[in-house]
Amino acid sequence: MDVFHCIRTRRSIRKYKDKPVVWDNVVEILQAGKYAPFAGNIFNVKFIVVKNEAKRKAIAEACVQQYWMQDAPIHIVVVGEPEKAERYYGTRGVRLYTIQGAAAAIENMLLTAHSLGLGSCWVGAFDEEEIRRLCSLPEHVNVQGIITIGYADEAPSPPPKYRIEHAMFFEKWWGRVEGPKTAMGMWSPYVKHVVTQTHKRIKKHSKKLVEKVKEKFRKE
Numbered sequence: 001m002d003v004f005h006c007i008r009t010r011r012s013i014r015k016y017k018d019k020p021v022v023w024d025n026v027v028e029i030l031q032a033g034k035y036a037p038f039a040g041n042i043f044n045v046k047f048i049v050v051k052n053e054a055k056r057k058a059i060a061e062a063c064v065q066q067y068w069m070q071d072a073p074i075h076i077v078v079v080g081e082p083e084k085a086e087r088y089y090g091t092r093g094v095r096l097y098t099i100q101g102a103a104a105a106i107e108n109m110l111l112t113a114h115s116l117g118l119g120s121c122w123v124g125a126f127d128e129e130e131i132r133r134l135c136s137l138p139e140h141v142n143v144q145g146i147i148t149i150g151y152a153d154e155a156p157s158p159p160p161k162y163r164i165e166h167a168m169f170f171e172k173w174w175g176r177v178e179g180p181k182t183a184m185g186m187w188s189p190y191v192k193h194v195v196t197q198t199h200k201r202i203k204k205h206s207k208k209l210v211e212k213v214k215e216k217f218r219k220e
């Protein structure tokens with residue numbers, strides 16, 4: 001599946017079929033998480049795969065009673081190890097890089113699940129202490145997110161998204177205007193073509209106009 005198509009068509013799935021996921025697929029999803037970019041290539045996350053039904057129910061309960069989660073045959077609890085990043089980057093490693101690395105890994109895993117024909121959802125609402133207890137996590141790690149994986153039993157419509165023009169500025173905050181050639185080029189080759197042609201015509205006609213004015217003055 002083409003990457004952009006995969007990104008565009010991925011949806012959060014909250015209804016799952018009662019069908020197990022092939023283990024190879026789970027491993028491929030975890031590999032995708034591993035291949036995410038990490039600051040300084042310090043890989044400081046661990047993935048806890050939860051298949052046990054009772055534990056999945058308990059996790060769903062701990063995720064502010066999102067009971068739909070328990071029907072997903074696989075949960076992946078993404079655990080951060082902030083100490084590793086702190087050693088190299090101090091507070092920035094803890095407050096920024098660990099979270100960003102985990103988020104990059106999660107997105108990679110969601111996209112890979114989708115490319116394998118599986119549904120998934122990123123779950124961020126949870127009682128951390130309860131997840132910590134359920135997964136026997138040591139003190140020095142923290143819960144970054146939980147992913148549900150399984151075969152989708154729904155096909156949600158795409159949620160509304162901003163038009164890209166509303167999400168982009170040029171050169172500075174609220175920078176709306178740029179020279180037409182570069183700005184238009186970013187949006188569409190056709191618009192760029194029209195702008196270039198118009199620019200050429202204006203140049204050609206203004207040249208003719210200047211010649212006419214000059215000729216008129218010469219005659220007078």
Ligand SMILES: Cc1cc2nc3c(=O)[nH]c(=O)nc-3n(C[C@H](O)[C@H](O)[C@H](O)COP(=O)(O)O)c2cc1C
Nearest residue numbers: 010011012013014066121122123124125126156159
């Ligand atoms: C940090 C984060 C936390 C999220 N937490 C939850 C959650 O607890 N429960 C849930 O159902 N969806 C959760 N989502 C999924 C979003 O609701 C979903 O991505 C959004 O509505 C857009 O829909 P889409 O994923 O289909 O594009 C979370 C997404 C992110 C990025």
